Amino acid sequence: SSFSEYPYPSMIKVGNFVSIKLTKANYPLWKAQMLSLISGQDMLAFIYGTVKAPPQSITVEEPRITRIIDNPEYLAWTRTEKLLKEWIIGSLSEECLAIVKDSYTARYVWTELAKSVNAHYQEAKTPLEKSEKTKETGMSTSTPNHMHEKMQ
Template sequence: MATVNPQWNAIANLVSVKLDENNYLLWKSQLCSAMYSQDLLRYVDGSSTPPPEKLNVNSTEINPEYIKWKCSDQLALSWILSTVSESILTQIISYDTAREAWVALANAHASHLNI
């Protein structure tokens, strides 16, 4: 799990713009830097995959490593959700993981930028 600096809630100070239809690259650059500084970038770039949810196949006991992973992933997702405009938020509100929301935003916004 990422060890988050107590000032993590200062995301609004680290990302000065909310994503809208015209500023994807600016928003992405700022958010990536902030996420990297808190070891959260791996939850959006696909390099961190969740461990098994259960300790074993025949158990109902939740894997503690899964809980740690899920908490960090949800923190990354909350950073994404809190740094997008309301019109963009309605497009990604149904995604369960930071990676899903990130990919959806990239597909929607980066595709028309020819990057």
């Protein structure tokens, strides 16, 4: 394996790809932009957890001596992982940053945002969607009181 196994596109300006800060009201739009950026840089495996950290150290066998050294692949993996975490953190509003401020990895940040912010977004949009559905069909999503009286 080599260092190139873990991309490190440090010159990328996230704001050129992700035009909005994540709030509790715009999760799907933010997620679409972030996924496009992350996918385009071959880094999806970091947020999906399909690439695991290599061992932190390795054993090097030399004539008459065995040494344990820092694993260069682990250092490369860590660098890429931290960059991705910085991208995500940098695209958050203050309210969303507060949710993940103590997170250690990009995957954990991504997962927490999906749980917390997306759940809030889903709850917030449900009444609006019901209202929109009523307008489209001309029918109420609940039965009016006068209908209950006629049914009895």
